[in-house]
Amino acid sequence: MATNFSNNNYRSNNIGPGGQPFINNVEDEKKRLADGYIAVVEELKARWNKDYANAQIFPTAIASIHPEVRDFLLSFSLVSVYDNIAKQASLDVKGRNALPQVVWKIAQEKNWNNLDQVLESYLPLEHSLQIIVAELLQKNIISKAKMLAEKPVARNIVQEKNIEKKLLQISLAEAIEKYSEIQQQSITTNQIKLRNSSLPVRPSIKNWITDFHASMGASKHSPIDRGNFLFHGENGKNLTSTERQKVGMILKSLDEKSLLTIDPVAQAVVFEGSQQSTVDKINIEVPRENIENNQNFHFNVSEDEISTITAPVEDFVARFQQKNFGQQTQVKRTTLPDINLRPTQQDVVPTSGKVLNTPINSNIKTQSIAPINQSALQQQVEKNTQAIKKEEKIDNFFQLPKSKPPIGSEDFHVAIAPVIKTNLIAEKPLISKNPIPEKTILKQEMPTDPNMMSDELLYKMIQEKKIKQLPKSNNGYNMDTIIFSSAQQLPAEKDTKNIQNLAQQSSQINQKNIVDLKH
């Protein structure tokens, strides 16, 4: 609450020579206090209106009653009306207290013609007395309430419109000056880290500005500076596009004093663009000229959803078009999985505002298509992308990885790498306990020119030459060619170890035989 501390001098002005206040200043003093009281009351009223703007005033059952009927039933004059009815019908206190309950019950149920039954349930009386009470209630209260209930409800709508119209268009600095609470408004979801604080803080406007000034300096910034902060800053790089847009609007208003929409009642910045993106729906029409009867497809998808949906869809469409038209002779046309929601739409995936020149399926019917569920659309997109990925996996399954060029070699180039041809595609898995038939093993055509060889082939060739040059043992195994890759034995290494044992055993036998022969 703002207080004027500079007015403390009034005391010294009011004190006379004898220490007594001047009598002629008492009236001024009273006036000052009265004015101050009024000012404080007005300030508290404004605060109360803000604090209780969305407070619940009535219970749900009462809130559903027509506002004018509710106002009428809440008027204090009805207390005396009930008293008079009770007096005329000679009702006791209990009978008198039941009358307002009857009226409220009828107003809640809006059953204005059911007075007799409700009255009977609340106040069992003699028939003649009941008729009198019913007539008095009907005449004094029910008929008027019924009349008010038939009026259209326009009051709240007008009030809401007035509230909506009170939005202001001012710069951020001006808004903070007038409505200090705006600084505390959170504009992003996750907490942010400030340079001078070890703990993450609330993503309020104030903290974002603090972070911006700490990162980019307090002087005026260019759009590039703001862009760098938003996209490469420690906090900015983690933002979503909507959040980045919000922070960008705030920073732009801070630097360039651009206007923001401010709600003075809620003391908050209204981000219209971001709200529309989440609330408003875009009606996407995909005209299909090739389809009989010129059918149109309508999808209600929000902007945010489009950004997540269109990426895989466009990817899918590009691949699909390439497969169907660019390489129609090489690749067999992909059959997409059936869709229950779109049984006749297998050939086309609609995108935002794009017309796909895909061939028409002869099975396409001219019947109207129901609007597609958004989640179903997403699921379908995922299915399609998965189908393509699966297909790619199958195509590349038996291809050997290409060798990398050796470091420093100038002769070797990927373009002249040896082409590995598969003569026969094995159906059996490569890893099997049974020996693989010779005809199913992949065969390679060895290039004769060493310049055309890959590293692997060259290495193999050199190894083979070395093996040929080395003297062979009696049992045919060359011990130097057996390589132990690591201390931990692999299944393949176990075999080599057995071979090694066999070789040792055979060499021992040979030595024994030689010794025997010598003897």
Place this chain on the structure above:
Amino acid sequence: MNNNLTALEEFDVQRKIEMPHLLHKANSLIAKKNIAYVVLAKKEDEILLISPSGFGEASVATGLNEKDIEYFARRASREHKENLYSLIANELLIKNIWDIAKAMDEDFAEGSKNNQQRVKNVLRYIYDNQLVFHF
């Protein structure tokens, strides 16, 4: 908002508006009666500025008049209304209200029952429209 009050004066005014039930510490009938007078002097729109806890005090309820309670029923929040309703649902506190009203009448001419009649009307109104006060 700027006003010409000192900080102490402003605090005093604010306390008087928002927490009249805490103005007098003594739990005597005279203190309660004074609080009721403070509340009675308020306009109906100022009544809502009293903190919700204040409506749980018999002295505050005694200071309400017909206009105040009608305004209160139409605009007060659930918290305010529930406190007031819990007050009048308590027989002991109702007795306190009657005692304060009688004491107020005794300040005027002998046999005056204006304050008692006012309190009776207010309580009658709350009973009649208890659906609005009781959530």
